[in-house]
Amino acid sequence: MLAKILSFLYEYVLINGCFMLTVTLPSYGILGAKKGRFFTPGTIIFYISVWIVSYLFYDIASTVSGFVSIFEGMATALIYSFIFCKGSAFQKLIISFLTNLIMILISYISMYTQTILFSVPVEEIMGNTPTHYISCIVVNAIYLLAAYLLIKIVNKKHIISKIKRTELIAIVISFIISSITSAIVLSIFYRYSEQFTFAVKIYLIACLVAIILFNILLYYFIYRISMQNRIESENEMLKIENEYREKHYEEIKVQHEQIRKLRHDSKSSLSVLRSLIISGKTDKAIEFIDKSAEEIGKINTFIKTNNDIVNAVVNTKLSAAQAAGIKVTALSVSDFGDIDSYDLCHLIGNLLDNAVCAAKQSDEKKLGFKAIQSESRLTIQISNSIDNSVTKSNPGLLTTKNDKLSHGLGLKIVKDIADKYNASTDFYEKDNEFNFIISFAFVPSLTNVKTYKLQQA
Amino acid sequence: MYKVAILDDSPEDSEEILYHLTNTFSEIHVRIKASCFTKSEEFFKALKNNEFDVLFLDIVMPEQNGFEIAKKLRDMKNELYIIFVTHHNDLVYDSFDYAPFQFLTKDDLYKETYLLKKTVTRLIDHKKKDVIFELFDESKDTFEVSSREIYYIENDKHYLNYYTSVSDHPLRERANISEREEYLKSLDIVRIHRKYLVNIKSIRLLDNQYDQVILKNGTKLPISRTYKKQTEMAYKIHIRTTV
Incomplete structure (x- = not known):
């Protein structure tokens, strides 16, 4: 009687409890519990009901191994995560699947390792023997450890969110392939184990260990490489930011120079006015005022849109261009819709930088900025005069500046931003004029197709 | 024969535009018939009886601005090509939902005549494509x-x-x-x-x-x-x- 009670306690409280914990822990640990006050009592009720179910079907399902337990474990994990955990259905499915796959691998590997190491038949481990009890405890302890490790790995550094999709696919595929291989090895083991010598069995176990090691190493290296790539792209972004700041500084210097000149001019023109008024030539004085007002009006406001950042970028850059002797024309819509200011600033800034640079080197020295909106599109065109064809000599529009490291990233930014908004980019030459066009379509459901974030300094 | 309408509140500006247009069209050997309007009512009245190929439209006008007229034309389902003419090079326009054929600034018209020529060639191209x-x-x-x-x-x-x-x-x-x-x-x-x-x-x-x-x-x-x-x-x- 006592033995029966002990056996019952052991089988249903200890082993089944471990099993339940292993199955449900990863979903809880990784995804987190749903909000609500019923989590703890709910979980207890869930555990008890699963215990009752597994007790009722005890004859069909052995809770430690066998194919039924695979489905049982999977089903338990899924139901649990769907009732109690946050996250999408896909995440829940993946986590339950992973947990169960790991459990099956562990149970098979540990079972056969035991049969080989202690040279006891599988039946003895499966059957109602002392060895069975010990092995069950060991296996369940390994389960718990694996579940704990799984939670740690996934949670600690938010690795999954940092790894790119292609890398994730590589990891998952290699994991699936090695799982299949190890399953084949195990099934060979299971069928022919009696014919194998001890050495062959050791080799096969070495094989399995190698597969596991390979998986761990692959995972580790992909993670390392992915981190490295991230750091590199971040550096690239920082470099661009740096370049920007320097350029901005130059522009401010130019503006400062202009203001200084203006102040100097106004001093002299005031004295001219004074002498004109004193000598009674009011007509001439008025004429002089009109003329100077026109001069001042010419400076600095090329466009006046609703977007202050765009105004600042375009007006400073165009003023600097004008100061450098370039003939500038500008025309713009007042509203840029849903396009992010930061993106617009980067986009227009980069294109204008390139255009100003090219226009300076040409004979005609012309620069044009146009932002035009039609029924379905917002089109920005930036044009500059050229002496020689660019598209023929440099069809990929690579940088011609000397410092290749910090230059030449501008067009990459432009293309990235265009991709973000599903906008089309185009460049062409006509009549000694180089044109770059970017065209945004107004389709509300498509403006946020890709999630993309520029690093903000 | 290419039928042109010009709507501009100042007759002098209309004349200027017409002068440049006549020159440009005669360069490519196309005859034009132009009608100038200073008020939008006159233009809409004329539109009932006549067919125009293109409208050169001033944006800044006292009663109804160019965009409003363009929108009205669009609401009337009129497929007339519109070329906006602005007399300010630094003009910013409000968003509107009429696809213009072209924008021309004062500079484009008077100094950069090649732009006008380009536009005119395109207009004639488009007319050929209207089948x-x-x-x-x-x-x-x-x-x-x-x-x-x-x-x-x-x-x-x-x-x-x-x-x-x-x-x-x-x-x-x-x-x-x-x-x-x-x-x-x-x-x-x-x-x-x-x-x-x-x-x-x-x-x-x-x-x-x-x-x-x-x-x-x-x-x-x-x-x-x-x-x-x-x-x-x-x-x-x-x-x-x-x-």
């Missing part, structure tokens, strides 16, 4: 449809189904898609798929991610790999002409 199709619907009624009013054409065995802004259901023509393809291409209606030809002007978005076009009437059509490059190029060239 009237005679199509029929299911009850065999005939319709006259301008090539500008076509959204897309679908191949249906021995027939072509024309989806247009004129009618809710497709209009038909007995023809073979391969035979018509080359001719339609010259009208900016390009093949994007074994089954479809699309009017480039009616494309709202060319979605490279899903290999499809979304038209202005909301229709989505697939682009097949064979015609992808051709479609992209035609679309890009169309955008170039609208800036």
Whole structure:
């Protein structure tokens, strides 16, 4: 009687409890519990009901191994995560699947390792023997450890969110392939184990260990490489930011120079006015005022849109261009819709930088900025005069500046931003004029197709 | 004969525009018939009895500005080409939903005459591309449809189904898609798929991610790999002409 009670306690409280914990822990640990006050009592009720179910079907399902337990474990994990955990259905499915796959691998590997190491038949481990009890405890302890490790790995550094999709696919595929291989090895083991010598069995176990090691190493290296790539792209972004700041500084210097000149001019023109008024030539004085007002009006406001950042970028850059002797024309819509200011600033800034640079080197020295909106599109065109064809000599529009490291990233930014908004980019030459066009379509459901974030300094 | 309307509140400016236009048109040996208006009512009155090919429209006017007039024309479903003329080089305009044919600034008109010439050449090009199709619907009624009013054409065995802004259901023509393809291409209606030809002007978005076009009437059509490059190029060239 006592033995029966002990056996019952052991089988249903200890082993089944471990099993339940292993199955449900990863979903809880990784995804987190749903909000609500019923989590703890709910979980207890869930555990008890699963215990009752597994007790009722005890004859069909052995809770430690066998194919039924695979489905049982999977089903338990899924139901649990769907009732109690946050996250999408896909995440829940993946986590339950992973947990169960790991459990099956562990149970098979540990079972056969035991049969080989202690040279006891599988039946003895499966059957109602002392060895069975010990092995069950060991296996369940390994389960718990694996579940704990799984939670740690996934949670600690938010690795999954940092790894790119292609890398994730590589990891998952290699994991699936090695799982299949190890399953084949195990099934060979299971069928022919009696014919194998001890050495062959050791080799096969070495094989399995190698597969596991390979998986761990692959995972580790992909993670390392992915981190490295991230750091590199971040550096690239920082470099661009740096370049920007320097350029901005130059522009401010130019503006400062202009203001200084203006102040100097106004001093002299005031004295001219004074002498004109004193000598009674009011007509001439008025004429002089009109003329100077026109001069001042010419400076600095090329466009006046609703977007202050765009105004600042375009007006400073165009003023600097004008100061450098370039003939500038500008025309713009007042509203840029849903396009992010930061993106617009980067986009227009980069294109204008390139255009100003090219226009300076040409004979005609012309620069044009146009932002035009039609029924379905917002089109920005930036044009500059050229002496020689660019598209023929440099069809990929690579940088011609000397410092290749910090230059030449501008067009990459432009293309990235265009991709973000599903906008089309185009460049062409006509009549000694180089044109770059970017065209945004107004389709509300498509403006946020890709999630993309520029690093903000 | 090219029929031009000029709407500008200042007669002197109208005259200037007309002077440059006459010069440019005579350079390419096209005769024009121009009518100048200083008030929008005069223009709309004249529009009832006359047909114009193009309207040169001043943006800043005291009573009704250029954009309002453009919108009114659009509401009237008038397909007249509009060229906005601005007398300020630093002009910013409010967003509006009328696709203009071109913007010309004062400088463009008076100093950079090549721009006006380019515009005029394009106008004449476009007039050549305006072709009237005679199509029929299911009850065999005939319709006259301008090539500008076509959204897309679908191949249906021995027939072509024309989806247009004129009618809710497709209009038909007995023809073979391969035979018509080359001719339609010259009208900016390009093949994007074994089954479809699309009017480039009616494309709202060319979605490279899903290999499809979304038209202005909301229709989505697939682009097949064979015609992808051709479609992209035609679309890009169309955008170039609208800036």
